[in-house]
Amino acid sequence: MTVVLRPARSTDAGVAGEILHGFARENEWMPELHSRAETIAFCGRMIDLEWMTVAETENGVIGFLALNGTEIHSLYLSPDARGRGTGRQLLEYAKSSQSELSLFAFQANHSARRFYERNGFVEVARSDGADNDENLPDIKYVWNSEGAANG
Numbered sequence: 001m002t003v004v005l006r007p008a009r010s011t012d013a014g015v016a017g018e019i020l021h022g023f024a025r026e027n028e029w030m031p032e033l034h035s036r037a038e039t040i041a042f043c044g045r046m047i048d049l050e051w052m053t054v055a056e057t058e059n060g061v062i063g064f065l066a067l068n069g070t071e072i073h074s075l076y077l078s079p080d081a082r083g084r085g086t087g088r089q090l091l092e093y094a095k096s097s098q099s100e101l102s103l104f105a106f107q108a109n110h111s112a113r114r115f116y117e118r119n120g121f122v123e124v125a126r127s128d129g130a131d132n133d134e135n136l137p138d139i140k141y142v143w144n145s146e147g148a149a150n151g
Helices: 012-028 036-048 086-097 110-118 143-150
Strands: 002-008 054-056 060-068 069-076 101-108 123-129 136-143
Touching: 002 086, 012 036, 012 054, 012 060, 012 069, 036 054, 054 086, 060 086, 069 086, 101 110, 110 136, 136 143
Parallel strands: 069 101
Antiparallel strands: 002 054, 054 060, 060 069, 101 136, 123 136
16 A cells, blocks of 8 residues: 655545544543534644645545644544554654654553654653643653654
């Protein structure tokens, strides 16, 4: 399966929203704060801001990365695309355009934490979740090319 990365188009908001909304629904620790339509609109806004890159196969969009400057705002894959290297491909794309990246991962999201740590991100802070919409404790991770070169 060949995965192509490309800038998201407005027509990708629906599938990106489905992927993101599905993540909230499949994880019992994640509160479902927004409707499917609100989540699709949110993805449309990230596309309008030119933050989003999608991963696409011959079967359509299977995941996306939203990068706001040096902050990874979102990286989500459809369930059947996980564990196949697509997340790493999106992450490498982000690394290729920046010398430092940061992101927040929920403490309860153990698979995401393992993924980021395996890919060179280092924990720099923890919070009780008071500053995020979900009110879930999170971890701030940072990656920089200097540390990656020396690590």
